[in-house]
Amino acid sequence: MAMELINREELLNGKKKNKWALIAIASIPLIMTLGNSMLIPILPLMEKQLHISKLQSSYIITVYSIVAIFLIPIAGFLSDKYGRKVVIIPSLILTGIGGILSGWAAWELDNAFIWIIIGRILQGIGAAGAFPIVLPLVGDLYKKEEDVSSSLGIIETANTLGKVLSPILGALIAGVIWYLPFFAIPIFCIISLILIMLCVKKPKDDDHQLSFGRFVKNTKKIFSEHWKWLMAVFIIGAIIMFILFGLLFYLSSILEDKYGYDGVKKGFLLAIPLAALCIASFVTGKIIKDNLKKMKWITFFGMILTGVSVAATMFSDRFIYLIVIILFCGIGIGASLPCLDAILTQSIEKEMRGTITSIFSSMRFAGVAAGPPIVALLMKGNISSMVILLTILSAVAALLAFKAIKPKRGKKVGEMDPVLE
Template identity: 85%
Template sequence: MEIINKQTLFERYGKERKGNKWAIIAIASIPLIMTLGNSMLIPILPLMEKQLHISKLQSSLIITVYSIVAIFLIPIAGFLSDKYGRKKVIIPSLITAGIGGILSGWASWQLDSAFTWIIIGRILQGIGAAGAFPIVIPLVGDIYKREEDVSSSLGIIETSNTFGKVLSPILGSLIAGVIWFLPFFAIPIFCLISLILIIVCVKKPKDDNHQLSFGRFVKNTKKIFSEHWKWLLAVFIIGAIIMFILFGILFYLSSILEDKYGYDGVKKGFLLAIPLATLCIASFVAGKIIKDSLKKMKWITFFGMVLTGVSVAATMFSERFIYLIIVILFCGIGIGASLPCLDAILTQSIDKEMRGTITSIFSAMRFAGVAAGPPIIAILMKGKILDMIILLTTLSVIAALLAFKAIKPGNEKKVIEMEPALD
């Protein structure tokens, strides 16, 4: 009888793990698609300027409004996911993002003065991204009970997010090569695929009871920040710095490749994909290594930011093509290793009831870094490149010091009642 019971439990656990794998694949499609929905348009902005007869500032708004809208709405989406449940927020958000893509594509195709309607469509996409992308992290924490599985899965999520960055410049250039506005219509197709995967593959966990009132939300948020503001603020700032450096250095590399070496279109997309591919691999490996160890999360984040700072500083010595690619490749490794650690620290340390809210604030900080990086680097590149290098290196050092000083795991024991584990 004991053998039968063990066998039954083993079979049940095996089926559960198999179902969870499909759920993670479905969830991982969200950051992939949301990244494609924004980054895919970057390499074709010059083409849009010609077709729509708009300025560079106007074309930059097509990217910027997406991130700005998301920054302000992400915390609201996090609260709603804690109150009503993750899927109830993700599903309408994916639909909204798809509608935004259709509106932008239709306006580009049918209207003579399409710019305003494209911006409205991009705002809708930003609303959709705000409700879908940040809910991914707490949803992974809801699905798995073992912290080791959570950390490993978050590595896959960050890998998917980064793979979207790797794929987007290539895919955007290829699709726009057929019809310039076709990337807008590709977004709702991607959203539909993700929507079907979420509905079919992601099941509501048995203990997934979301009944968070606004009063309780405010009380819990105050309590969490009053007791653990140091490490929470550190993780938020590190997340913003990482994305600022990543998108800033990619903007710099993209400009150098086109202006100095004459690479554009698909060729430039493939070259930009090289450092992003290493970032992708580093995220996956780090997710596997950290398991449920808060100490590993701390030290991988610290050394990842040190490697990032050293790599950025090394760009001052040469602008030779191969040298630049190799240096930024190491920068990608540092950033890629750090991201799943920050995700896991938050997921492992925050009670499930508040997990969506806290991780959403983290996601909003990351979006802020994405929005600020390229324009600030563009301004600095008009002067001395050394100023840009000093800024990015300084930010890397600040992030490393925050990881070293503010993140203090204490002991390695799993927190029984999901109280914050870091002081």
């Protein structure tokens, strides 16, 4: 009886520690998202203050992601070799330094644009070493696959919550002084750094002894056996973020240019579809558990809903109609993301989890980088070309979700690899 009470107490203490560790880990995607998305609603203001074009303003978002694309796989390998916290902590520090440089340039320099871009490059390097390591760290933290899926839903919710808060926070802070959002990022990084150092402990049996030779051999083996479903997940992730950030850029521009909404009002309006995305991510994380079949079909129907919603924007550009349509688009995207996270995290061995999930993160950043500038170019012509492109991409993502993963009935992710045609 006494042993049962001790074991129960240890279990409760373990759950409490994991809860705080999860909060600390979730702060990373929240802050990294704020560091990028917070600038989207104030891009038109930056264009005026810095005397730059719409395309140049999109580079402030894009350069952050382009740098991360190339460095994320390296960070994934380093986290598999040396440990997750060893990579995350200096990355958060570097992200903060980048924010300080961008803010200082905007405050003090006449020709600030190039220095802002350099600061954003530093932030991109920091983001490469922090955000992608979150997924394997959650996988390391929990033993049960069901707990991993639920926690990944919370991680995506935190990521999306950052997108919900970012337009409001960005508008509020920029309402004081337009460049203050740059200085807000280091403050957020310090908070996350303290939480990670205090709350996230190294999991038991967490031995990172991956040599470069074994890394190359394991990577080749994984891709030779599973390249079809892995490439499908990677491409879907890139398409989702391309659509999301492209639509956010479009909505931010049209709300200000056509409807005259700016500042906090525009921030709240941008937050509506993002809130739907956030709720959908949280609910999906609870629903999917460790069931691969659910993940496949939720992703498929999520992308169908996204495509239909994007296509519907062609029929009217009335204010309420546009907000509602993009809200449904947010639900489709929000439902799909936790499924993709869970498929990867639960299907890859712990030793290689950081590397493979980092490649997925790199593809997502590629979508983030490409979305705003391509949409900015398409907005110069007929808006229908943008709608057609995003609809086709949604259809491609839905087709990949349908064709790439063929789960066997009654099997769980933890017991099997995805079965391919």
